[in-house]
Amino acid sequence: MYQYTDFDEAFVRTRVAQFRGQVERRIDGSLTEDEFKPLRLMNGLYLQLHAYMLRVAIPYGTINPGQMRQLAMIAERWDRGYGHFTTRQNIQFNWPKLKDVPDILDALADVQMHAIQTSGNTIRNVTADHFAGAAADEIEDPRPYAELLRQWSTDHPEFQFLPRKFKIAVTGSPNDRAVTKSHDIGLRMVRNAAGTPGFEVIVGGGLGRTPMIGKVVRDFLPVEDLLPYCEAIVSVWNLLGRRDNKYKARIKITVHEHGIEEISRLVEERFATLKAAFGGADQALLANIRAAFAPPVFAERPTDGFEAARLANPAFAAWADVNLAPHKAPGHAIVTISLKKHGATPGDATADQMRAMADLAERYGYGELRISHEQNVILPHVHKADLPEVYARLRAADLATANVGLVSDIIACPGMDYCALATARSIPIAQEIAERFEALKIEHEVGPLKIKISGCINACGHHHVGHIGILGLDRAGVENYQVTLGGDHTEDAVVGEKTGPGFSADEITGAIERIVFAYLDLREGPEETFLQAYRRVGMQPFKAALYEKDRADAA
Amino acid sequence: MSRQFTPKVVTANALLEGDAVWLTEDDRWTRDIAEAELIEDEAHAQIRLIDAQSRKAEVVGAYLADAKAGTAGPEPVHFREAFRTRGPSNYAHGKQEHASRP
Numbered sequence: 001m002y003q004y005t006d007f008d009e010a011f012v013r014t015r016v017a018q019f020r021g022q023v024e025r026r027i028d029g030s031l032t033e034d035e036f037k038p039l040r041l042m043n044g045l046y047l048q049l050h051a052y053m054l055r056v057a058i059p060y061g062t063i064n065p066g067q068m069r070q071l072a073m074i075a076e077r078w079d080r081g082y083g084h085f086t087t088r089q090n091i092q093f094n095w096p097k098l099k100d101v102p103d104i105l106d107a108l109a110d111v112q113m114h115a116i117q118t119s120g121n122t123i124r125n126v127t128a129d130h131f132a133g134a135a136a137d138e139i140e141d142p143r144p145y146a147e148l149l150r151q152w153s154t155d156h157p158e159f160q161f162l163p164r165k166f167k168i169a170v171t172g173s174p175n176d177r178a179v180t181k182s183h184d185i186g187l188r189m190v191r192n193a194a195g196t197p198g199f200e201v202i203v204g205g206g207l208g209r210t211p212m213i214g215k216v217v218r219d220f221l222p223v224e225d226l227l228p229y230c231e232a233i234v235s236v237w238n239l240l241g242r243r244d245n246k247y248k249a250r251i252k253i254t255v256h257e258h259g260i261e262e263i264s265r266l267v268e269e270r271f272a273t274l275k276a277a278f279g280g281a282d283q284a285l286l287a288n289i290r291a292a293f294a295p296p297v298f299a300e301r302p303t304d305g306f307e308a309a310r311l312a313n314p315a316f317a318a319w320a321d322v323n324l325a326p327h328k329a330p331g332h333a334i335v336t337i338s339l340k341k342h343g344a345t346p347g348d349a350t351a352d353q354m355r356a357m358a359d360l361a362e363r364y365g366y367g368e369l370r371i372s373h374e375q376n377v378i379l380p381h382v383h384k385a386d387l388p389e390v391y392a393r394l395r396a397a398d399l400a401t402a403n404v405g406l407v408s409d410i411i412a413c414p415g416m417d418y419c420a421l422a423t424a425r426s427i428p429i430a431q432e433i434a435e436r437f438e439a440l441k442i443e444h445e446v447g448p449l450k451i452k453i454s455g456c457i458n459a460c461g462h463h464h465v466g467h468i469g470i471l472g473l474d475r476a477g478v479e480n481y482q483v484t485l486g487g488d489h490t491e492d493a494v495v496g497e498k499t500g501p502g503f504s505a506d507e508i509t510g511a512i513e514r515i516v517f518a519y520l521d522l523r524e525g526p527e528e529t530f531l532q533a534y535r536r537v538g539m540q541p542f543k544a545a546l547y548e549k550d551r552a553d554a555a
Numbered sequence: 556m557s558r559q560f561t562p563k564v565v566t567a568n569a570l571l572e573g574d575a576v577w578l579t580e581d582d583r584w585t586r587d588i589a590e591a592e593l594i595e596d597e598a599h600a601q602i603r604l605i606d607a608q609s610r611k612a613e614v615v616g617a618y619l620a621d622a623k624a625g626t627a628g629p630e631p632v633h634f635r636e637a638f639r640t641r642g643p644s645n646y647a648h649g650k651q652e653h654a655s656r657p
Contacts, residue, residue, distance in 0.1 A: 027571065029612035047615055049635075050642055050649045052573040080648055095648065098571050345645045416635060417643035425638075427645045477633055 001062055001368070002147050002292040004112045011155070012109045015116060019043050020102035027099060042122075044115025045101055048420050054093045054101060055118040056108060060128035060146035060170070061089035061371040061378075065358035068369055070111040072351035072358070078104050083354070085339060085347040087411055087460055088167070089127050089371045090118055094418055116154060121162045123153035123234065129171040129178045130372035133295060134334050134380035136326035139189045139197050142172035144290045145226055148282065151289075152227050159234055163241030164249035166234060167206075174491065179373060181205045181214040181493035182465060184251045185233055188491065192220045199226065203233055203263065204255030207459035211495045212252040215260045217267060225275060227282045232271035236263065296366040298329035299383055309388035316391050318444065319402035324387075327380075333387065335365075335379040336372070337394060338401040338409060342438035346412040346430050347375030356397035364390050373462075374411055376404065406443040407451060407516065408434035411462055415455025415472060416479075422455035424472025424479040425505070429453055432509045437516075446516055449530045450489070465489035467531050468515060469496045470508065481508040485515070485542055486534045497539055499546055511546055518545035560597040564588065564622040564629050565607045566639070567614035574649065575639040576614060577629075578607050584614060586650060588640050589628030594619075 004012070019039070026036040040046075044055040056071070063071075071091060075083050078100045079093040086092055096104060108114055118125055126146045133141040149168055153159065159166070170187040171178040180186025186202035199221040205214025221229055237251045240258065255263050310317045325334040337357060340346050349357070357377055361369045364386040370378035382390055394400040403409045410433060413419065415426030430453055437443045452466030456473075463469030469484035480502040487496030503511045516530075522541055523533045534542070565578035566588075576584040577591035585591060594600040600619055607617035621632040631637040642649020 027612075032611050033615050047568055047573055049639060050574055080646070094643075098573065348645075416638060417645055425644060427643075431645070474635075479634060 001064060001143075002289060008112070008151075009109075012112075012114050012116070015043070015114070016102060016105040016109055019105060023098060023102055038120070041119040042116070043101075043105065044118035045096075046119065046420075048094070048418050049416070049422075050418065051095045052098055052101070053418065054096050054104060054115060055086070056091050056093070056113060056115045057118050057125040058089050058091060058113075058371050059150050060126055060132065060143050061130050061373075062128075062132075062143060063369045063371060065362045065367055065369065067111045067113055068354050068358040068361070070107060070113070072354035074104055074107055075351045075354070077107075082348050082350045084345070084414065085349065085371050085375050085377070087373045087375060087413070087462055088125060089130070089373055090125055091371070092414070094414075119165075121164050121166075123149075123156065123159055123162070123166045123168065126150050126153070127167070127169045127178060127183075127373060129173055129176075130370045130374075130376075130378050131177060131325060131334055131380065132172055132370070133293065133368075134327055134329075134332075135173050135175075135177075136328045137175050138173045138328060139191060140172045141293055141295070142170040142178075142187070142189060144286060144293050145187070145199075145223065146170045147289045147293075148227065148286050149230065151285065152231070152282070159238065162234070162238055163243050164246060166237075166251065168230070176489075176491040176493075177372075179462065179465065179489045179493070181491070182207050182211075182462070182489065183214065184237075185230060186214050187226075190220065196222075198222050201229065201233075203267075204252045204260070205493070206250050206252040207462060207464045208250070209247060209457045209459075210250075210252065211459070211464040212256065213493045213495060214252075215255060217260060217264050224283055224286075225271070228274040228278045229267070229271050231274050232267045235274075236266045236270055240266075295329075296368075296381060298332055298366075298381065300331065301383065301385060303331050303384035306384035306387050309391075313388070315402070316388060319391055319400060320387065322402055322406060322444070323404045329381070331384055333382055333384055335382045335387070335390060336404045337377040337379065337399050338403055339376050339399075340403055340409045340434065341398065341401045342403075342408055342434040343431050344434075345427050346410055349377070353397050353399055356393065356399065360390055360393055374409065376409070403434075403443060405448045405450070407437045407446055407449050408443055410434060410451045410453060411466070412453040413455050413460035415453075415461075419455060421458060422472070423457070423474040424455050424481065426453045426455040426461055426470075426472055429470060429472070429481065429505065429508055433512050436509050436513060440513075442516075442520075445526070446520065447526065447529055449516070451512065452487070462489060463487070464495045465493060466496060467534070468512060470512075473502065475502065479505045481505065481511075483508075483511060483515070483546070485539060486531070488531060499539065499543055501547075514545045515542050518542050560595075560600075561621055561632075562623060562629075563594045563600045563619040564591040565594070565600075565603050565617060566591075566620045566636070567607060567617035570613055570615055573615075578603060578617075582606075587628075588622070588631060588636075589625070591622070591629045593622055593624055593629040 454461035484496030
């Protein structure tokens with residue numbers, strides 16, 4: 001993976017030293033909160049419901065074992081012994097003390113990590129396909145481009161005071177696992193007629209209170225034009241974007257207001273100027289970055305042990321069926337480690353679990369780990385012969401839950417258990433739904449189904465693009481949960497449709513259960529997924545199942 | 556016509572720890588809402604809020620939150636304020652860890 005240059009190292013260390021001084025001045029009273037707040041947000045430090053929260057960037061979700069162990073150390077030394085992996089491939093610490101934060105940032109800098117631009121009106125951590133560099137369907141590893149974007153966007157002088165935050169996602173596969181259509185800029189790798197890889201550039205996607213599916217602004221962008229083209233998009237928006245109303249400031253609104261044709265015209269015009277100005281310096285940089293992402297030399301050996309273990313151990317077979325994905329190298333698999341044990345908090349890992357995953361990556365995974373936007377951890381390269389041992393060690397670390405992509409593999413934002421913006425809780429709802437389906441023992445029968453929960457309209461839990469989305473609201477001082485169906489986060493992205501009136505915290509799990517049973521009743525067979533069935537039959541049968549009890553009670 | 560004033564407490568987050576605190580009648584910041592001053596008068600509430608907001612080196616983001624009189628002292632009205640008196644529901648962290656009262 002990418003190693004910091006002297007320049008990167010000096011930049012991060014200087015920023016930590018600056019922030020140390022700013023924290024000291026805040027504590028001794030020479031800075032007011034109004035003065036300090038923008039400074040702390042530039043360094044990922046929020047003040048939440050019960051404590052400060054530090055959001056640490058995991059650029060494009062790639063992390064090495066040494067970094068993972070350092071996160072474990074930080075969790076134990078300055079927090080409560082765990083960390084929370086987020087839907088933006090970041091990790092959040094929920095309980096740091098203000099005076100300790102500079103020390104935490106120094107400890108992060110020791111392993112080439114930081115919290116810069118994880119907040120504020122800047123270009124945020126660039127996210128990527130969590131199977132990058134490993135997926136069988138991949139055209140090219142998107143991470144060199146993501147790293148190039150990170151270097152370009154970090155402290156970019158033109159883009160430190162944007163109208164609002166700005167999020168970029170990159171995927172190197174036509175099958176989009178990075179939710180590119182819900183980002184301010186989505187980059188999806190495709191090939192042109194000549195077979196050359198390039199990017200389909202999508203702009204103006206976003207969730208939140210005004211969900212929008214991104215629009216294609218350029219069908220095929222040669223990879224060498226990436227930076228000037230992205231700079232053109234951000235700079236056009238920086239001038240046009242509405243600073244009068246924060247709810248209308250995101251580029252999705254700008255695209256909606258001006259139309260994709262006009263935005264495209266302005267971007268192409270700006271791009272023509274910028275392309276000349278870049279003068280190829282970015283390409284020299286990209287060549288160096290590419291070398292840092294060279295794939296490991298994949299071992300070639302028999303996979304017999306894997307097949308034998310599958311036959312001998314049904315629990316291992318069940319795990320292998322759902323937690324493995326096809327790898328590009330023969331004899332290898334991509335392992336998704338579920339952080340969604342039934343009844344646990346989605347995305348949380350204890351310090352011990354972080355160390356166990358670091359050990360596994362080092363011993364069986366070519367030293368690589370990834371964080372997914374679905375709040376799981378990935379071992380991208382594992383030889384199949386090692387899978388039985390990996391599974392056994394995951395079990396020992398309480399990390400062997402076989403539920404990836406199933407009902408209980410729920411995305412949930414921190415919600416009102418932590419977040420100052422939340423209008424309702426998310427975590428207890430996710431816990432209860434997962435436990436209910438575990439008790440029913442039907443999630444493997446139900447098959448692929450993505451439930452996504454947000455505790456407010458800002459949609460950190462991606463509820464709009466969940467097959468089943470749940471949005472927690474405050475209705476007259478009571479938590480209320482609104483359900484959407486048919487959302488899709490892939491290259492065919494769709495915003496889900498509201499079912500009707502919401503449900504109380506006591507009712508929501510039962511409501512989800514009725515939806516799932518309705519699906520089992522109406523599907524044409526086990527091969528028809530929930531989403532396919534929904535697209536075939538529409539909302540009505542699910543609505544009937546959801547509200548029939550209410551009607552019976554009223555009758 | 557303005558809406559009828561409902562009782563309030565002054566609350567904020569502590570600067571150093573970040574946890575929820577409430578203003579007492581004798582100008583202390585307490586971790587226990589039951590010790591807070593329950594304010595029944597709107598003009599007094601505004602003055603107490605201005606006092607609180609001026610204590611910039613102690614707290615962040617002071618505001619008035621609805622509260623009601625309970626047996627031991629003020630109690631929260633809204634569920635968000637109730638969570639602030641306890642901590643998160645997924646772990647016994649935050650105030651509930653050290654709570655002497657149920």
